[in-house]
Structures are given as C-alpha cells and as structure tokens.
Amino acid sequence: MIEIRNVSKWFGAFQVLKDCSARVDKGEVVVVCGPSGSGKSTLIKCVNALEPIQEGEITVAGIPVTDPKTDLPKLRAKVGMVFQHFELFPHLSIMQNLTLAQVRVLRRTREEANEKALKLLDRVGLRDQAQKFPGQLSGGQQQRVAIARALAMDPLAMLFDEPTSALDPEMINEVLDVMVELAHEGMTMMCVTHEMGFARKVAHRVVFMDGGEIVEDASKEDFFGKPRSERAQLFLSKILQH
Amino acid sequence: MNFRWEWEVFLRDTGGGESYLDWMISAWGWTLAVSALAWLLALVLGSAVGTLRTVPSAWVARLASAWVELFRNIPLLVQIFLWYHVIPALVPPLKEVPGFALVVFALGLFTSARVAEQVRAGIQSLSRGQQAAGLALGLSLPQAYRFVLLPMALRIVIPPLTSESMNIIKNSSVAFAVSVSELTLFALQAQEETARGIEVYLAVTGLYVASAFTVNRAMTWIEARVRVPGQAAPERR
Numbered sequence A: 001m002i003e004i005r006n007v008s009k010w011f012g013a014f015q016v017l018k019d020c021s022a023r024v025d026k027g028e029v030v031v032v033c034g035p036s037g038s039g040k041s042t043l044i045k046c047v048n049a050l051e052p053i054q055e056g057e058i059t060v061a062g063i064p065v066t067d068p069k070t071d072l073p074k075l076r077a078k079v080g081m082v083f084q085h086f087e088l089f090p091h092l093s094i095m096q097n098l099t100l101a102q103v104r105v106l107r108r109t110r111e112e113a114n115e116k117a118l119k120l121l122d123r124v125g126l127r128d129q130a131q132k133f134p135g136q137l138s139g140g141q142q143q144r145v146a147i148a149r150a151l152a153m154d155p156l157a158m159l160f161d162e163p164t165s166a167l168d169p170e171m172i173n174e175v176l177d178v179m180v181e182l183a184h185e186g187m188t189m190m191c192v193t194h195e196m197g198f199a200r201k202v203a204h205r206v207v208f209m210d211g212g213e214i215v216e217d218a219s220k221e222d223f224f225g226k227p228r229s230e231r232a233q234l235f236l237s238k239i240l241q242h
Numbered sequence B: 001m002n003f004r005w006e007w008e009v010f011l012r013d014t015g016g017g018e019s020y021l022d023w024m025i026s027a028w029g030w031t032l033a034v035s036a037l038a039w040l041l042a043l044v045l046g047s048a049v050g051t052l053r054t055v056p057s058a059w060v061a062r063l064a065s066a067w068v069e070l071f072r073n074i075p076l077l078v079q080i081f082l083w084y085h086v087i088p089a090l091v092p093p094l095k096e097v098p099g100f101a102l103v104v105f106a107l108g109l110f111t112s113a114r115v116a117e118q119v120r121a122g123i124q125s126l127s128r129g130q131q132a133a134g135l136a137l138g139l140s141l142p143q144a145y146r147f148v149l150l151p152m153a154l155r156i157v158i159p160p161l162t163s164e165s166m167n168i169i170k171n172s173s174v175a176f177a178v179s180v181s182e183l184t185l186f187a188l189q190a191q192e193e194t195a196r197g198i199e200v201y202l203a204v205t206g207l208y209v210a211s212a213f214t215v216n217r218a219m220t221w222i223e224a225r226v227r228v229p230g231q232a233a234p235e236r237r
C-alpha cells in the first residue's frame, strides 16, 4: 500500500533522511519509533507529499507520490493524517471540521457528509459534542475528532504522527483505544509513536529510526524480543523504563 | 477673559445660499465617502497582497513584497500628488478622472500596503500544521487558504485593522491638498472667511473624533460577532 524506496531528503545542507526504505502492506500496522529529531515526522510527511523529497521514490496504492504529474490533492484525500497537535480548524464546529473536505474535495452532498460525520462521531464517542468548537473540547476529545475527520474521507491508509504525545497522561488511552479498534478492523496504518504498549498490541512491524536512517525494520516479535542494533536496544531501555 | 463663543457662525450664509453648517455636513460626507471607499479598496487589495506574500511561489511573494514596499515607503501626500499631477500627465485619459476618485485610489493603495502587512502577519501567526492539515485532507492550496487559513487570520487581524481604519479617516484629510471639499478643506476655508477659527476647528475636531469612535465601536462589534467559541478573547491594546 505504501512503498518508500531509497528516499533521501535535505533541508538546505542538512540531510534529514538518508536512503530510507520501508513498506506498509494493505491491512498492516507499522509503528515508527526513534529518538526525537531522527526524522520520523519528516518521513511520514513525505508519504503524502507534505514534504518534497530530493531522491528516491514513494508510491501509495501504486500511485507515484513523487511524480510531478500526480494529482496531489486527490491522492492526499485517500490518505488520512493525524497530527501531534490535532490541527482541528478552530473556527469551525466539530461537525464542520468533519464535513468540510467531504463536501469540498469528495463533492458529497451536505446530507451525505453530515450522516457520515455523525456516524464517525458516534464511533469515537463524541456525538454529543457535534455542535461544539475545538476550543471547547479536551485534548483527548480533540484528537478523537481529528481521527474521525480523517476517517470521514474513507482513506485507504492512515498516517499518525505522535498522536498521543501532546496529551495529558489520563487522555492517552481514549485515543489509543480508537486506534487499536481501527487496527483490528484492518486499517492500513503507519504510526509514529512511542507507545510501546500499542505497538505490542497491534503492530505487525516496528521501524526504528536514528539520525535520519532506518536502523531497524523488524517484525514486532523480533523487535521486542531481540533488537539487533545497539541503538535500538538503548532506545528501548530508555523508553520502557517509565 | 473676555472671549465670547459665537456658535451662531454656523448659521451664517456662505454667500452661496447655504449655511456653514450645511457646508460642514457635506464636507463631513466627503470625508466619510473618501474614507469608506478607500478602506474598501485597501481591504480587498491588502488581503489579496498579504495572502500572496505567504504563498510558496517565490516570484509571486516577491511581487507582493514589492507592492508593499512601494506604497508603504512613499509619503502619502507625495502619493496623492503623484496620482493628481504626474500620472495623468503620463496617461492622458486619467485627466478626466475627478480628484475624488484619485484620492480614493491613492489613499486606498497606501493603506492596502499596511493592511497587507497585517494580513501576512496574521497568516504567519497560524501554526504551520493548519495548512498541512488542510492539504492532508485533500484541499487544494487555494481551498486551504479560503476555508482554513484566511478565516482565522482575518479574525486575528481585526484589532490592528481597527487602528488602520481609524487612521484612514485621519489620513483622508490630505485630500484637501487636491481640493476635495472634505472636512479639513472646509475648516481651512471657513475659518478664513468667518474669522471664527476656534468654533470651526472645534466642530471639525468633534466630527473627526465622532467618526473614529463610531468606526472603533463597529470594529469591536464585528470582533465580538466573529469570535470563535472556546477561544480566549484576544487582549485589547
């Protein structure tokens, strides 16, 4: 579903991604972890071309993301993305947040869009908040709305960039629960996260990045059983301490 | 002190069959008309130019910056004279355009540069993630601006635009330099003809203050109307 082949990227003279290759098959959940600044966010943003790359190739559902002829808005509409800081649109109600792109991009009618939105709000347990505005919800609620907003587009795959790291601890689980459910339903997911409990529960594979490189790409069992690289071992011991 | 107020001066005939009061009211109307039309022009052009300053295309952004620098750095009075004397000499058809319209253009373009700066700052104050979130949903860049970035940015810039909208009323007084019959020109001429400068200037000052105050209230009302629920009220300066 998502194929990243030999991708390199520079910010000016600084190389953020060094010859990265990875893939996420249909229905697979891949967790990406690694120290802060290792290039995880950058990599995941390259998948839907929010960041351009200088070398390599990325395809999503067979569509070459890096081909200048690709209709990017159309492609992005098929790939859901959830951000660390939610990025709900503060001037729009929760309903409007969920229907804006359905109507403007997918050209659904208002009724169709509303119906879909309510169904998804139900699913993340926030139907009663439909008429509120993002600023009136807690962080955990906002992130669940953000997931529902992405799902409203019927995406082929979902990208998550540290969806729980801006949340207070007591709100992390309500978001992870939604993600676990999604994984069980067979959604294709690429998740940057340090929630190793989540990784153990639903990940098929774990990718470990450091210094712009993919240091390890292993099945969950291998990764947690016996990480092959010292860097991954060190990282794991650090984050599993707490 | 043996000063005596003589407010009756406003009832005197100007010699043209109308009183000085009539003249002042019509001059006030010109001031408001120049200000309102120039403000409209400034808002439309300023929002467009300010938006263009933030787009990824380097040459579009540079063109928009050039606009801002051009209209912001030439003194307003000089710009009025350019529109009135120089440009019509170069483009003869413009000689037919009334002074009023030229003043609206000059003041509107001058203020558009200042509005553009505020709008640019407003857009840039939004988190970069907002644009990314819009694009990630499949919105095109123009759609992301229209539905995501501009609605928030324009709300943010209402307070600074309030002072710009009050400035434009004050700045409209330069129109007297090209003989538009607005308040300042009225004041200059009426005090000369009547020798009652104190009453004339006080009345004109009162009208300027009342206009600015009304505009201020209107902007505050708009600001409250469009406030986003759940967001803290912005600090007032």
Ligand SMILES: Nc1ncnc2c1ncn2[C@@H]1O[C@H](COP(=O)(O)OP(=O)(O)O)[C@@H](O)[C@H]1O
Pocket: A011, A016, A034, A035, A036, A037, A038, A039, A040, A041, A042, A043
């Ligand atoms: N827009 C940018 N311009 C320049 N450098 C950037 C930019 N975005 C990220 N970086 C740098 O790239 C590196 C990787 O960043 P990021 O992908 O955000 O890492 P991570 O998500 O793993 O913490 C960091 O050193 C960061 O400072």
Ligand SMILES: [Mg+2]
Pocket: A040, A041, A042, A162
């Ligand atoms: Mg990151």
